[in-house]
Amino acid sequence: xxxNDKPKRILVVDDDQTIRAFLxxxxxxxxxxxxxxxxxxxxxAKLELDIDLVFLDVRMPGMDGFEVTRWIxxxxxxxxxxxxxxxxxxxxxDRIRAVEAGANDxxxxxxxxxxxxxxxxxxxxxxxAHDALKSYKNELxxxxxxxxxxxxRALDKMVDTQRRLREANLETIHRxxxxxxxxxxxxxxxxxxxxxxxxxxxxxxxxxxxxxESILYASPMHDIxxxxxxxxxxxxxxxxxxxxxxxxxxxxxxxxxxxxxxxSELLHMGEIIAVxxxxxxxxxxxxxxxxxxxxxLWGRICTIADVFDALASERPYxxxxxxxxxxxxxxxxxxxxxxxxxxxxxxxNMSEVIEIQNKISRFGNDK
Numbered sequence: 001x002x003x004n005d006k007p008k009r010i011l012v013v014d015d016d017q018t019i020r021a022f023l024x025x026x027x028x029x030x031x032x033x034x035x036x037x038x039x040x041x042x043x044x045a046k047l048e049l050d051i052d053l054v055f056l057d058v059r060m061p062g063m064d065g066f067e068v069t070r071w072i073x074x075x076x077x078x079x080x081x082x083x084x085x086x087x088x089x090x091x092x093x094d095r096i097r098a099v100e101a102g103a104n105d106x107x108x109x110x111x112x113x114x115x116x117x118x119x120x121x122x123x124x125x126x127x128x129a130h131d132a133l134k135s136y137k138n139e140l141x142x143x144x145x146x147x148x149x150x151x152x153r154a155l156d157k158m159v160d161t162q163r164r165l166r167e168a169n170l171e172t173i174h175r176x177x178x179x180x181x182x183x184x185x186x187x188x189x190x191x192x193x194x195x196x197x198x199x200x201x202x203x204x205x206x207x208x209x210x211x212x213e214s215i216l217y218a219s220p221m222h223d224i225x226x227x228x229x230x231x232x233x234x235x236x237x238x239x240x241x242x243x244x245x246x247x248x249x250x251x252x253x254x255x256x257x258x259x260x261x262x263x264s265e266l267l268h269m270g271e272i273i274a275v276x277x278x279x280x281x282x283x284x285x286x287x288x289x290x291x292x293x294x295x296x297l298w299g300r301i302c303t304i305a306d307v308f309d310a311l312a313s314e315r316p317y318x319x320x321x322x323x324x325x326x327x328x329x330x331x332x333x334x335x336x337x338x339x340x341x342x343x344x345x346x347x348x349n350m351s352e353v354i355e356i357q358n359k360i361s362r363f364g365n366d367k
Contacts, residue, residue, distance in 0.1 A: 007031060007032060007033045008031075008032045008033065008052045008053065008124050009032070009033040009034075009035060009049065009050055009051055009052050010027050010032050010033070010034050010035070010051070010052065010053045010054075010055060010120070011034075011035045011036075011037060011043060011046055011047070011049075011051045011053070011054045011055065012024055012027070012034055012035070012036045012037070012055045013036075013037045013038075013039075013040070013042075013043040013054065013055065013056045013057055013060070013065070013068065014036075014038070014057040014060070014086070015038050015039055015057065015059075015060045015061060016057070017038070019057070020036045020038070022111075023055060023111075023116075024036055026113060026116065027055075027116075027120070030117065030120075032120075035049055035051065039060050039061060039062050039063065040060055040062055040063025040064070040065075040067060040068040040071075041062060041063060043056070043063075043068055044063075044068065044071060044072075047072070047075075047077075047078050047081070048151055049148060049151065049152070051078075051081055052081070052082075052124060052127050052128075053081065053082045053083075053084070053120060053123055053124055053127060054072070054081055054082070054083045054084070055084050055086060055120070056068060056069065056083055056084065056085050056086065056103075057085075057086050057087065058085055058086070058087035058094070058098075058209065059087065059088075059209045060209065061213060062210075062213070063210065064208055064209040064210040065085055065087070065101075066097055066098070066101040066208055066210070067101075067208075067210050069083050069085065069098075069101040069102045069103050070101050070102060072102065073101070073102035080127070080130055081127070082104045082105075082123035082124070082126060082127050083102065083103045083104055083105075084103070084104065084105045084106070084107055084119060084120065084123065085098045085101075085103040085105070085106050085107070086107045086108075086109060086111070087106075087108060087109065088108065088109040091206075093206060094106075097208070104123055104126075105119050105122075105123060107119060189313075189360055189361060190309055190310065190313055191219075191220040191222075191223075192220075192360050193309045193356055193357060193360050194219060194220075194222075194302070194305040194306050194308075194309045195215075195216055195217075195219040195220050195305075196216070196356045196360070197304075197305035197308065197309060197346075197353060197356060198215050198216065198219040198301050198302050198305040199212050199213070199215050199216040199219075200349060200352050200353070200356070201301045201304065201305065201342060201345060201346060202215045202301055204345050204349060205341075205342070205345065214265065214266055214269055215269070215298060215301065215302075217266055218266050218267075218269040218270040218273055218298070219273055219298075219301075219302050219305065221255065221259065221267075221270035221273060221274055222255070222270075222273045222274055222277045222302050222306060223251060223255065223274075224254075224255045224258055224259065224270070224274055225250070225251035225252060225253065225254030225255030225256070225257075225258060225274055226251045226254075226255075227254070227258070228250070228251065228254040229247065229248060229250070229251050229254075230247070233247055233248055234248075249278070249286050249287065252274060252275050252276075252277070252278055252286065252287045253275065253287055255270075255271070255274030255275065256271050256274050256275035258274075259271035259274060269298055272296050272298055272299060273296075273298050273299055273302050275287065275288075275299075276290065276295055276296050276298070276299025276300075277299050277302045277303050277306055278303070279291075279295045279299060279303070280336065280337045280338075281295070281300075281335060281336060281337060281338055281339055281340070282335070282336045282337070284336075284337075285337070295339075300338070300339040300342055301342060303337075303338060303339075304330065304338055304339070304342050304343060304346050305346075307329075307330070307333075307337075307338075308326050308327075308330060308346070308353075311325070311326035311329055311330075312326045312357070323350070323353075323354070323357075327347060327350070330343055330346065330347070331343060331347065
């Protein structure tokens with residue numbers, strides 16, 4: 001271990017309890033003091049506990065490891081704390097993301113104890129040398145212990161508040177979507193499936209875990225503007241007239257107006273999806289006639305998820321197509337209505353698509 005009168009305090013952040021326990025036991029066997037956190041919110045809170053090094057998982061709900069690292073680097077109080085990112089991924093792209101976020105080092109799973117020892121020791125020495133340049137006052141052990149205990153209680157309350165706030169935000173979004181769908185309960189199942197299709201596509205193109213989770217929760221807002229569409233148009237069993245079709249297309253703009261100017265990143269993503277999910281790759285969509293990569297990626301993802309599930313579902317004006325028929329239509333629209341790369345990825349992952357369909361029944365209940 002590092003030779004120093006003051007034990008080093010390492011923060012281990014991982015949503016897997018087994019991994020947290022393993023790292024805690026091993027690092028404590030080296031003589032370190034170990035704090036643990038199960039997600040990014042708790043990790044940020046516990047940085048107040050005089051942390052010397054952060055051992056951080058990449059894939060976590062709410063805030064992923066990249067977001068936590070960027071937060072640390074942007075905060076003047078904690079920006080000098082070394083960060084080791086731990087992940088099961090090992091591609092050059094992942095390493096670049098880690099470095100860009102501000103990580104000092106990168107360890108892949110499964111862990112090698114020698115590698116953990118070598119890298120933690122090196123970074124702790126670097127931190128010790130850096131701290132030696134700073135002037136600070138030493139506090140009595142009893143005072144530090146009392147302060148730490150009082151601070152920990154306060155931090156536990158703060159962490160609980162952060163989690164409750166996120167849950168409240170997600171529930172508010174969910175209820176807003178329910179209000180928009182209240183006229184047609186078949187739509188409830190549709191948005192659950194298409195949101196999972198969207199998240200699957202986002203994961204397959206290697207978006208960050210945080211973006212994947214955000215798309216899962218934001219994509220159900222794609223048709224929120226239909227709350228302003230008359231019921232006789234929404235549920236009409238036959239073909240819409242010209243005027244009715246113009247009225248129907250307004251739901252993209254209504255959705256953007258409902259969600260605009262929000263400070264919430266999730267609602268901002270929902271706004272972009274709402275206004276762009278009917279744009280076409282060839283520029284023939286609405287409301288703005290965007291083409292190709294002018295269309296936001298989130299909108300392109302949700303377009304495929306939305307259209308496929310609409311084709312494979314029964315609607316007032318049509319019977320459900322088979323998966324084979326729906327896929328054929330997607331492929332025919334590749335490079336015309338849809339991003340061709342995303343169509344290929346969706347097509348090549350039909351086993352996951354079918355698994356989602358089997359899990360979510362017609363009326364949106366998990367089987």
